[in-house]
Amino acid sequence: MSERKRILVVDDEENLRHMLQVMLKKQGYQVDTAADGKQALERLQQGAYAFVLCDIRMPVMDGRSFLAACSEAGIGATVIMMSAYGSIDDAIDCMKLGAYDFISKPFNSEEITLVLKKAEERERLKDENRRLRNQVVGEYSFGEIVSRNARMGELFEMVQKLADHKTTVLVQGESGTGKELIARALHYQGVRRDAPFIAINCGAIPAALLESELFGHVKGAFTDASHDKAGLFEEADGGTLFLDEIAEMPLSLQVKLLRVLQEEEIRRLGAATSKRINVRVVSATSRDMAAEVAQGRFREDLYFRLNVFAITLPPLRERIEDVELLVDHFLDKHGERMGRGRVRPSPGALQALVRYHWPGNVRELENSIERGLILCESELLELSCLPETVRRGTGLGRRASDDGDSLSIKKAAEAMERALIGRALEQTGGNRTHAAKLLEISHRALLYKLKEYDLG
Ligand SMILES: Nc1ncnc2c1ncn2[C@@H]1O[C@H](COP(=O)(O)OP(=O)(O)OP(=O)(O)O)[C@@H](O)[C@H]1O
Ligand SMILES: [Mg+2]
Known part of the structure; x- marks a missing residue:
């Protein structure tokens, strides 16, 4: 540079x-x-x-x-x-x-x-000053985010540079890679830090409600609208609105969102006048947005508008050097909360943790560690305290790649995911919520994967 x-x-x-x-x-x-x-x-x-x-x-x-x-x-x-x-x-x-x-x-x-x-x-x-503020937490940390991976380091620098700007940012990455953490860092490291950071999961709210949730409504705008209500755009005024799972937004609303972004004005549902707003929009998705656009599920114009800057988080299996660091980080974080002394993994446990391919990424790692802390009573986190999937992760992976003729980690991981998802659904009699828990991924992530692998 x-x-x-x-x-x-x-x-x-x-x-x-x-x-x-x-x-x-x-x-x-x-x-x-x-x-x-x-x-x-x-x-x-x-x-x-x-x-x-x-x-x-x-x-x-x-x-x-x-x-x-x-x-x-x-x-x-x-x-x-x-x-x-x-x-x-x-x-x-x-x-x-x-x-x-x-x-x-x-x-x-x-x-x-x-x-x-x-x-x-x-x-x-x-x-x-800024550097010193960040250093207090630890050598590799950026706010709450820890990493020693070079690509992640570049992303942190980018976040730092973007934090003070109003540019819309699209954060991409598999489930559990830390997208929300990055969105928060964009807000809290920048000039908007004293104004609200408001997050909404576009996939978790029924389409019919999402519109009034985002833009607000006036009394009588629809049957249940008994009083005027400000939308999240208004609540986030001066700050940041985080639109999580943006790919889940219905097409009809995408048009309206685009208009708001272009005009920087919102009109509550049923209102006659509009109001100027100053909101920075950060969105996130675990989907391949370009593919969503190509398949007509997401408006191209809105995609361009949201994607002025893209931050793509690498999956945990592509930054294995972070595993040990994160293990220690979560052992300290949850250990302290549980009133435990310093706990560290046994060599065998660490080996399994590093070898496992982490389909649920950092979130899955965090859950495994939290669980492990409850199960193990000494200051050593033993292999036996780790979830079965982690303990046996490598075996499954080997079998999967032996079927095929390639060394592709991606293919092996996919095969393993399919197998694990199939097994989890079997065990839970097809109950997806319970299956997601067993798989230690979010319910949404499971839905994506079912669709992706044609299992749904
Ligand atoms: N690099 C990191 N350092 C420390 N903690 C992390 C890191 N990345 C993720 N986490 C933690 O892992 C969990 C998942 O992160 P986050 O919610 O940001 O992921 P996400 O990509 O938004 O996941 P999803 O797609 O499932 O919504 C959180 O508890 C977060 O604090
Ligand atoms: Mg998230």
């Missing part, structure tokens, strides 16, 4: 833009320009800039409205205003609106350098 910092120069005077561009480039910055606030906003929505140098008086959208729009859009850029002689009051107003500093026109290159150096120093301190 390039070390050069990006600066956005916003001024309606072409000469000045050009002059600054040349000057800042010489100082090692990467420079882009915009002729008014509106253009600048578009640039900022497309990419991150370390600093924005912005004129106050401009046509179309002046500096002041630009600052207001930035804060509304949740863009946390460091903006330095450039004010013409005699408009110091304007500059001070701008600082109240969130500008970091100002510089009076005309200025020379040293003055600019000085202001930027100061701003850089502040950024450095901010980063440092």
Whole structure:
């Protein structure tokens, strides 16, 4: 990655833009320009800039409205205003609106350098503070999330960068990989942390209710609407709305959601007027969204809108190096809750844990550890305290791949999943809720798998 910092120069005077561009480039910055606030906003929505140098008086959208729009859009850029002689009051107003500093026109290159150096120093301190905050919890942790996997590390960095922006993010990954944790991190690591984080599982609410749940309704909008009710979009105003299992959203509602995202306005069911809202939307799915789109189950336009940024969490079996770390993490977490001392896995138990392919990912691992803690009484978590599936995981896997002619982990895992699901359904007489419990996956995850493997 390039070390050069990006600066956005916003001024309606072409000469000045050009002059600054040349000057800042010489100082090692990467420079882009915009002729008014509106253009600048578009640039900022497309990419991150370390600093924005912005004129106050401009046509179309002046500096002041630009600052207001930035804060509304949740863009946390460091903006330095450039004010013409005699408009110091304007500059001070701008600082109240969130500008970091100002510089009076005309200025020379040293003055600019000085202001930027100061701003850089502040950024450095901010980063440092953030790093220190995160380090307190442990070497590999990011908030509550622990990992030593390089891909996960990159994702954490991405989350850090995205946290302050309003960009919609789609978090993808198999069941139990930590999608909700990432969604929470996006909220709590960013400027919206003091506003609400509201989560809704689009698959768990009947389609008929989902609409009023999201958008609210007025009294009399339908038979049961005995009073006005705000929807979750309104409740999340200023904060983040987490739409979990987004692929489950009915097509009819997808259109409405798209409109809300585009217009940033919601209208309660049955209401005559709409209301502006400022909500960051993060959604999650364990499905292959591109396939959902291809099969006509999900609107392409909405998919693009939600997927401005995608974060895809690798399954646990693709980051085996995390298993031991997570085992210790959950042993400590649940051990403490149960008033137990420090418990560690026996070598045999650890071997089984590392070898197992974890179809239910981190959630399944956490459940296994929690259960194991109850079963084992010493400070050693023995193999015998682990669920049977984990103890025998490798045997099954070998059998499955022997059937085929490949070494594909994916195929073997699928075969094993089929077999385990079949067995669980047999044992529970076809009761899916109970089967999901035995399988240690969510009820929804089981439904997906039944569909995926044509077992339903
Ligand atoms: N890297 C991690 N470090 C610590 N805990 C984790 C990690 N990943 C997941 N967990 C824990 O595992 C559990 C499952 O995580 P989460 O609910 O975020 O997964 P999910 O992808 O949303 O699952 P689902 O698709 O089933 O909804 C949670 O209890 C979470 O705290
Ligand atoms: Mg979840």
